[in-house]
Amino acid sequence: MSVISKAIQILDFLVPQGSEREVSITEIGRELGMPVQSVHRILASLCEHGWVTQNPKSKKYKLGLSVMKYGFLMWDSLMLRSVARPFMEELCSKTKETVYLATRENLEGVYIDSIDSPQLLKISEPIGLRLPLFVGASNRAILAYLPADLRERLLAQAQWERIPSLKPLSREAIEQDIEQIRRRGYAITSGEATEGTTGIGAPIFSYEHTVIGSLNCAGPSVRFTAQQVEKISYYVTKYAELVSEELGYRRVHRGHP
Incomplete structure (x- = not known):
């Protein structure tokens, strides 16, 4: 043995x-x-x-406490999926685009649930897909609301030339984007994780006012016109806030946890 x-x-x-x-x-x-x-x-x-x-x-x-810690992490993930699922279904119905639920594991964002778009031309990434927190709207929406000291450490340690993004990324660009995300309440990226796709992600918070995940709509960039971006960003933000409220979070100011 x-x-x-x-x-x-x-x-x-x-x-x-x-x-x-x-x-x-x-x-x-x-x-x-x-x-x-x-x-x-x-x-x-x-x-x-x-x-x-x-x-x-x-x-x-x-x-010891490590058993409890990992038990709570697993419980949080299961709870998040259970709570978010009906809101994901509504979001997919409103936008007709693929919906993803993501959470953070260390330095990466991970898809833990999804609902495919009913349209023939759609985006369909596998559950369990992992990407650095710098890549894609679902991950950047989480990154933007991490504690400032943790976010600073991640930015300082990043090896930008090795980030698996289809578009070149830099610390300066990510910091500027984080400011925009926190100001408007959602992230939007195009062609970073998958060529020809656009994603819009909004953060999900726990009752402890900690970002624990994100809700994301993604589809072919040709469908994400200015009018569609306005519509989808509204619904993504709305349903992410509803999931957060269901988890016990109470928002004080828009764009800030």
């Missing part, structure tokens, strides 16, 4: 059964049929990364 398999077994064993559970190395070894030395080494590694914590008095072990 691999070390990873043993670690997973130990984590499963530590899952509370109705109440918080603390167990000793000896008990873990006996119940799982593992040598005490192996259990000790694995627990030491799990403790180092916050998956397990040791009670300094009893010397027994229980699940």
